Amino acid sequence: MLKLGLIGHPVGHSMSPWIHHALMAQQGLEGSYELFDLAPEAFEESIEELLKQPMDGFNVTVPYKEKIIPHLDHLDSSAVALGAVNTVKRTDEGWVGFNTDGTGFVHSLSNRYPEVIQPGTRILLLGSGGAARGIYFALLNSEVEQVDIANRTVARAEAIINENKTEVRSRAFDLESAERHLAEYDVVIQTTTVGMSPNDGQTIISLTQLQEGTIVSDIVYRPMETTFLTEAKAKGAKLHFGHEMLLQQAVYAFQIWTDTNPDASALMDTFERKLKGV
Incomplete structure (x- = not known):
């Protein structure tokens, strides 16, 4: 069972849980996607505790896209070039940071x-x-x-x-x-x-x-x-529109975590209705 999440501050408004649960359902996978609102004054301690948890990966949003880097074991080329990480995956070599923005x-x-x-x-x-x-x-x-x-x-x-x-x-x-x-x-x-x-x-x-x-x-x-x-x-x-970028970024992160090939377009209509509150 996948264990995924998002770290940032604040994160209560995020659409990521809905998107990733929809992607799991599309791919026939079971799992969870949790929000972790990490207070800036306690970030160092909080992230070290989180990295000890049995998670498969997590997304990173403001204000931690740069601050997460010293806590990771490796970075892919996009994260190195940008000096920022928005996706983290647990691998046999440790925690690896990516940037799908x-x-x-x-x-x-x-x-x-x-x-x-x-x-x-x-x-x-x-x-x-x-x-x-x-x-x-x-x-x-x-x-x-x-x-x-x-x-x-x-x-x-x-x-x-x-x-x-x-x-x-x-x-x-x-x-x-x-x-x-x-x-x-x-x-x-x-x-x-x-x-x-x-x-x-x-x-x-x-x-x-x-x-x-x-x-x-x-x-x-x-x-x-x-x-x-x-x-x-x-x-x-x-x-x-911005939500098109948001969905595609999430799809790339999901591909990194699961090695699947989800279809973003199949979710677009439902996602737009969700954003509109319909």
Whole structure:
């Protein structure tokens, strides 16, 4: 019987238990998925106790994606490159850390828009936090032409680019410049928490210059359609939703733990109804 879970603070709002119990049912597996809300002041002691438990693996969310690393025995290449872990698996060699953030996003995007990941595609990332770093790293390993990063603090965007030397063209600039240059991009990806409930009305930039047909993505999934996406839709954009990334990330973590190949698309309709409270 699988024993899985999620560590973070807070974690009470997480959809991960529902997703992973649904994946277990789909694959005919029995098990549990528990939430572990670890207080920051007691993290070191709490994580050491957790690692002694008979668990098969667990997910990691904020604020522990970096803090977990010293407690693990090995890291896979994605976790090393990103300096962050969101999935941990017990193996014969000990606890191994992985990062499915960026890969989950890129696959969820290409699942909805199969034509988007190709030579010539120009992408703009808004934000320079952990999610932006993961998505940027994954995009560099695809076939796109250009991935630029806009952030309030340009130095943080520059740091991500400088960490990942590649043939993919990249520039860093501030959010005001991003607003002026929106027409240059095929895809715009909002990677921050701006617009997340309860601050639903907030948007990170104005979309005045957005061109019809641009793919616009927001990793926020509460609300499911953010103000940013609503404004993009009004401009004739194609939308990509945060819950699609969330589900695909979870599927990759589940594959790591179980060596199965679950079907994310089979869960999407039910997952969307769950998020809407239907």
